Amino acid sequence: MPTSRRAFLAAAGLTAVAGCLGNSASKTPSGPLSLPTAAERLPLPASPERLRDAARSGGPSKDGIPSIDDPEFVASDRAGFLADGDPVFGVVRDGVAKAYPQKILAQHEIVNDELAGAPVSVTYCPLTGTVQGFERGNTTFGVSGRLINSNLVMYDRHTETWWPQILATSIPGPWNGDPEIRSLREFRLIWTTWTQWTDQHPDTRVLSTDTGHAKNYGRDPYGSYNPRGGYYANDNLLFGALNESDRFAPKRVVMGLRTPDGAAAFPKDTLRQAGQLDGTVGGTPVLAVYDDRYDTGFAYLNPDGQSFDRDGTQFVDATGTSHDPDALPLTSVHTFDAMWFAWAGYYPETDVFQ
Template sequence: MHRPTRRTLLAATGITALAGCTGGGSGSDTFPRPLDLPTADEQLPLPAEPTALRDEARSGGPSKDGIPSIDEPSFIEPDAVDFLDPGDPVFGIATDGATKVYPQKILVSHEICNDELNGTPVSVTYCPLTGTVQGFYRGNTEFGVSGRLINANLVMYDRTTEAWWPQILATTIHGPWNESPEIRSLQEFRLIWTTWEQWRDQHPNTQVLSTDTGHARNYGNDPYGSYNPRGEYYDSGNMLFPRRVEDDRYHPKRVVMGARASDGAVAFLKDAIRENHVMTGELGETPVTAVYDDRYDTAYVYRNPDEQTVNDVDGAVAVGGSTYAPDSLPLPRIHTFDAMWFAWVGYYPETNVYD
């Protein structure tokens, strides 16, 4: 039986239109360092040496920038949205001065949106092959799609140094356009994977990324399948690219809520958190607590070194006799995001996992 390649799937929606229009570039020993690119105080864990990860990279089909990032995004009011159904997935961010949401229907064709929040430059990134959405502070640079994949995951590059940044790892590795980058991790921010209906209920005045992206795309056609209802690639056991780790404890596309830090990684099955509302585990040797947020069908993971009792109370969370919103517990919160099981365990094979 013929299995379509990623290039074939993307060609059906015109995503490879730019393929071949940009060269691969040549390596150089000297690159400007973007001193204003915000990086984390601690480096996130890597599953192998950066040079070894480079050797694992393979072409995803389109070449460098063959999947074009959105670099001049425009936004519309919710009442002007006519291309989203209530159950369609969206990726939202709410701050004191900005509330924005990025439809999966749009980002599946671009994977990166270089935007601003309250005047701060950011990149919203989405990898459809691994089911991961990540927000990064980008300083004065922009991120683009390298055309390479590791563990089926998007490898970004920054347009100042041309270093590679695997999306899930959020950390520099060596690449052909910058063979000696400084190894460091990006500063991340949380994007909530939810549905259009749930996001709009909580944020009726949200700004919505519009289909006016500057690129001719059919945003009604997801080349990989569908999330509403979920089907084809997104729930199939078939893989378009090999996994780094063959771990069949769970279906490869089963969704986990993953959290990682310099001292380890932990994952909770999303449907288990949905059922239990509060779960406990360990990240490295530190006790952690995961709590469910039914407003968005998502979860948060907190360090809980003193193992304080945490209980669900009608959608709120009780800690130490007081109740809090699930995203506002008086505990250190760890950056947490959705991921397909194969993608998470491929990068973090020593992860603790709880079901």
């Protein structure tokens, strides 16, 4: 098995390797750290020290995969580099829609941006198929060059603490061996296609290929999601999973969610077929609903077992009131796409509903 992403990509015959690698000068913020954190710490699958010991080099060195620290955006009618079916990661904040193309994020993994004036980091790990948004306060995040469970390990440039992306929680690392263990404040990015996003948000702004880095954004160096190819087209992993599970194919896409009481996941294709699924997380009932507009799902705590009838793209409650899938009158739970091996590797005791 290849021991680095560079070796894997070369062996796979994917010639856009240089687009994934490079050097970036770190921008170290000044002054005391001000980092928005979650009200409660998210569950860790092991001790922070064990997670640190499970880290391995992914090939590139620290900042060898350069974050985008001064992002530029263009109007949707100037995004000729995007095809209709290209994956994008979308978010709306204070009525302003933004889209981050997967083909750009595959070569940078982190965009340090602002949404409605709030500093944020948009992060993507190609090896685990996970996109996560975080409030970043007055720091920025960079790519450490290390992987845990094949997943991106970020570091903040204020304290040099490690932050595994899926876990969204700090752990010790070689540059800060005794950090405060806390979880980042997350926000949802919708994994969808360019045409689906622009159908709903024709005035969206889209991350420009003018990133300040000499990259070929015409190809994802790992392959392609549409049509699927390269790394995404088979179940071979570059690095072993933290915990192995054969319940589903390793790269089957699930949507994961966590509370301080536990973790749960549901296969995305099963939700697509069923329209809605019932399950539990940490003993609390959960309802997941499918959103045709974006081909995604949303999850809610449902302790009272409320039921909804699906009517086209709407969900109708017991009073006859219709709701969009992302606006049910329940407590929403942050959820995001992940490859099964990555989710089960971090959360081997995860609840699964399908």
